Amino acid sequence: MESRKNPPRSNTVLGFDPDGVPRAYARISKNRDGEKAHGFGCVDPQWQRRGVGSALLQWLEARTRQRFAEDAGAAGGPDAEPRLRIFIEQKHEHQAALLASSGYHVVRYFNEMHRPLAGPLPQAVLDAGLELVTMEPHLSEAVRLAHNQAFADHWGSEPRDEESWRFTVNDPLARPDLSAVVLETGTGDVAGYQLASHDPESAATRGFSEGYTELLGVRREFRGRGIAQALLADAMRRFAAAGMDKASLDVDSENPTGALALYLKMGYHPVNRSVAWDKVL
Incomplete structure (x- = not known):
């Protein structure tokens, strides 16, 4: 399924070595009315420190400016201030050094958290x-x-x-059988949800099999009723029944709903940190 709003042909660049093997890529994603573009990129470790990363970053910035101009033209309004956001793992110091030297600054931290599935699992009962x-x-x-x-x-x-949502629910790694929705019985309204994914190939590189909670949310009017806790407990049981070793997720370190405290209470622990870097172009 190709995106109509972020078509790969105009929003992706690839770097090949002389033998035609892909060694680097960069990609831009932006909502038409969004206040920022998201940049993604990677360079084969064997080809790092040759200026490839710097070249990709320059392309990302140039394409971001173009996307903002295109969107402003389509809307018939003035140009918005172009902003590019890039997420990296905190341990990748060489990427951080490149971003810092290129005028980016840290705007947010996120924690990757794991919860072992061996042993007793928490139980939660819905209202x-x-x-x-x-x-x-x-x-x-x-x-x-x-x-x-x-x-x-x-x-x-x-x-x-609707388009970006289809990419989420139709992702090849998405696992609806490991996902759940909490409904209000009388109305059928969605109160909360847990959408999971599983990458079977990651076990070979990471040394364990994990069920990953891509999205977990509870509508504001239903908060405070233990819905998130019930969804996480259900996810753990689904993951364990599928033979997985760990339950995993990422959380904003400053999440306004107190999610980090909930995850710690349910046995998750931080294992890695990622960082959001921004630059106004």
Whole structure:
């Protein structure tokens, strides 16, 4: 499925060695009305320290300026201030040095957290009037709308339109059988959701198999009723039943809903940190 709003042909660049082997890439993603573009990139370790990363960063910045100009022209309005955001793992010091020397600054930290699945798993019971069901295709649009509501007060979050949501739920690694939705029994409204993924190939490189919670959200009017806790407990049981060693997720270190405290309470522990870097172009 090719994106109409971020078509690869105009928003991706590849670097090949003389033998035609791809060694580097960079990609831009931006919502038309978004206040920022997201940049992604990577260089084969054997080809680092040759200026390839710097060249990719220059391309990302140039394409970001173009995307903002294109979107302003399509909307018939003035040019917005171009902003590029790049996420990297904190341990990648060479990438951090490149971004810092290129005028980027750190705006946020995120924690990758793991929860071993061996041994007793937590149990959580939902309030009366709520029910937990496995994620199904007919729930997708309602979950999308619930996600936009749940994340309206989260830093850096932008509403997911139908196209970007399809990329999320139809991702090859998505596992709806390991995902769940909490519904209000009387109305059928979505109160919360947990969308999971699993990469079977990562076990070979990481040494363990993990179920990953891509998205976890609870609509504001349903918060304080233990829904997130119930969804996480359910996810752990689904992951364990599928033979996985760990439950994994990422969390904003300054999440306004107190998610970090909840994850720690349920046995998750930080194992890695990623950093969001911004530059106004």
